Amino acid sequence: MSAPLASFDYDLFVIGGGSGGVRAARIASSEYGAKVAMAEEYRMGGTCVIRGCVPKKLMVFAAGHGQSMDEGAAYGWQVEKGRFDWMAFRHKLDAELNRLESIYTRNAESAGVTIYHQRATIAGAHEVKLADGRVVTTKHILIATGGTPFIPEPYRNVGAWTSNEVFLADKLPANLLVMGGGFIACEMAEIYQGLGTQVTQMYRGAQILRGFDADLQEHVAAALVQQGVALEVNTDLVSLEKLEDGRFRAKDNQGRDRIFEAVLFATGRTPNTKGLGLEEAGVTMGKGGEVIVDDYSQTNIPSIFAVGDVTDRIQLTPVAIREGHAFADTVFGGKTTKVDHTNVPSAVFTRPEAGTVGLTEAEAAKEHDIDVYLASFRPMQTSFIGAETKAMFKLVVDQASGRVLGCHIVAPGAGELIQIAGVAVKMGATKADFDATIAVHPTMSEELVLMKKPTRSVSRQG
Structure with missing residues (x-):
């Protein structure tokens, strides 16, 4: 007692x-x-x-200014782009x-x-x-x-970074090896690439962002490569050695033997x-x-x-x-309260960002017959200057009820967009509710209410 x-x-x-x-x-x-x-x-x-979130997002902002200057020059601004001052x-x-x-x-x-x-x-x-x-x-x-x-056992005492140390570095490395395929690895890869570092991202799986919607995975992976990140999937380290000059010698299962100034493990928590x-x-x-x-x-x-x-x-x-x-x-407080862990929105702050809420296509198909609505296109702002990076808007819809089970976005500002979309998905909005909403034009997000015909239909897999 x-x-x-x-x-x-x-x-x-x-x-x-x-x-x-x-x-x-x-x-x-x-x-x-x-x-x-x-x-x-x-x-x-x-x-x-x-x-974590706060210093990372500030680094995202810093990295994004480099791309903004490049885009400004393409639009006609006279831009003199210098080197990023890390300190x-x-x-x-x-x-x-x-x-x-x-x-x-x-x-x-x-x-x-x-x-x-x-x-x-x-x-x-x-x-x-x-x-x-x-x-x-x-x-x-x-x-x-x-x-x-988390760092795999063989590499815990080599002196590599984790997400705890990246914000404490004394200088920006000329080249960096990022280990991992989760959202932290992807974000850090593009941050450092945007700040001027040559980045190699190595992931042992077949595709980055495991657990996210497959179309979102593919679009983010393509964007990483287009931004200049050397993305290597189905690849893992076989050895990692810190040299006397402070650099790292990395050998992988594809037979490559390379030197990196810094190594970052973003291999889970x-x-x-x-x-x-x-x-x-x-x-x-x-x-x-x-x-x-x-x-x-x-x-x-x-x-x-x-x-x-x-x-x-x-x-x-x-x-x-x-x-x-x-x-x-x-x-x-005497107020018995449970937290509802369903339909929690989240974002990956790559360039462009990715936002997601609800079920992936694969998850939804386990329990429902579904219609998939997908729009992929080059946004007006960047297509005007010849950039190839695409935006993606995707809705996963239950055929029986019309309810939107999942929403997945890859686009500039997707983190902001998915917060609003998350309200609709949490409320149980249907595809008809989306269709009844008049578009804001010209915007990227109008695609959420303009997709009228399913891209594909998938029968329940369960």
Whole structure:
């Protein structure tokens, strides 16, 4: 039987100062009056703010200006394009991340949250041990430690980058090997290519962006190549050696032996649970180290909860935030709240961007007879200057109900477009609803409401 609430130092102790943990802590404290503490061993803000979404998107912006200058020259502007100054950008990036970290800290403290800037581990169902040796008691524990980059075992001590280190580099490499085919690998490949680095992207699978819609995969892959990235699929390393001059010698399964100034592994992420004391506390863990939770983010130990990437449900910052808020509502607000993990929009910030929501064509065909509507074309803005990169708009529609099951876009600004399309898909909009909407002309996105005849129909495969 649990001890009375008054016997605990805190009502809630959150381990991890990222987006999901901070949201849970703030809501529990400011809206529901809980006594809350939080521990963060690195920097407040977590992966997204400090070494993920935010710095990556700023690098996307920086890389895009090079292409904008090239396009401006093609339109007739007199452009003198120089070399990208990495350190000038890096200093501004560091200042911006410091600013955001201070905001995260200030907002949590203003909400009444006590912050311990040190590592914390679980010492029991109601106990947390701090790195300085103190042990505090708490009625509830929330694990929100996120994920960490994965490097295959043979290459973990070679000195290659992960997504944690790319923002801390002292210089821009002349050439770079990017290992991986997921969205982080694709984004980093095009970022560095856009900044002036010669990029080789190596992926052991047959096509990049595994799990995304096949047409989206093909369009992004084609764009990578058109942008200048040397994309090598069905290819993997057989050895990687760091030379005395700091460069890397890479040999692959195609027989190539090459030298790269830098190597970046973007080969997936794993839940950040090592050494947290979860197993010792009896928490059920998955094979990949993820914390197993129910629909309310509760583990098999009633006092211990987990949200965000550490649970390996959907590894997206807005999902972690929603889970953290739902946790606080459920545990402290008396409002039992589940997070709906279906039809979650997401974007890949390549050039052009890719956006997706709902089911892929292959997923939909397992359960439905479907019609596929697909438009692929060169956008007006870039076709005018002879660029070959195409935009793609795709709807996957259930034949029986007419409901739009999935929407997939590859186009400039697709990340913005898919947010709006995501509302329609989440609401259960039908193809007739799309057809009834008058187009905004001239835009790329008008294709979403102008595709009248299916490109193909697919019978249920299940």
